[in-house]
Amino acid sequence: MDADVLKELVPGTSGRSDVVALIGSPTAKASFEDNVWIYIGQKTQSRVGRTPGVLTQQVVLLTFDNGGVLRDIKTLNEDDAKQVAMASGSTPSPGSEASFMQQLLGNVGRFSAAGAGGGASPGGAAP
Numbered sequence: 001m002d003a004d005v006l007k008e009l010v011p012g013t014s015g016r017s018d019v020v021a022l023i024g025s026p027t028a029k030a031s032f033e034d035n036v037w038i039y040i041g042q043k044t045q046s047r048v049g050r051t052p053g054v055l056t057q058q059v060v061l062l063t064f065d066n067g068g069v070l071r072d073i074k075t076l077n078e079d080d081a082k083q084v085a086m087a088s089g090s091t092p093s094p095g096s097e098a099s100f101m102q103q104l105l106g107n108v109g110r111f112s113a114a115g116a117g118g119g120a121s122p123g124g125a126a127p
Helices: 003-007 016-023 100-105
Strands: 028-030 033-046 052-064 070-076
Touching: 003 016, 016 070
Parallel strands: none
Antiparallel strands: 028 033, 033 052, 052 070
């Protein structure tokens, strides 16, 4: 989000409709607070293998009062990010207990000859 655009938003004066007209709808709203709008932006550049590399990222939080008037603008960047520890372990999924051979041979005999293309059509008449 361009800093010059954000300067046009004036806390205490600008309303929700002004924000939407100027910068569009928010990327998200805070989970438990409808009065906090979140705008997320990134600048990326393709790397080797066409994988995107993040050059910069920015999060802008706009806080409104209950009347819909802008109260605060807060800009966050990479320096404000917090590391999140990944949970150890795994979640079991159905079917993962079968061995390779069980998965390979599991469907043998499950299909009838009628389903192979030579049987009667669902209406009962032959094609």
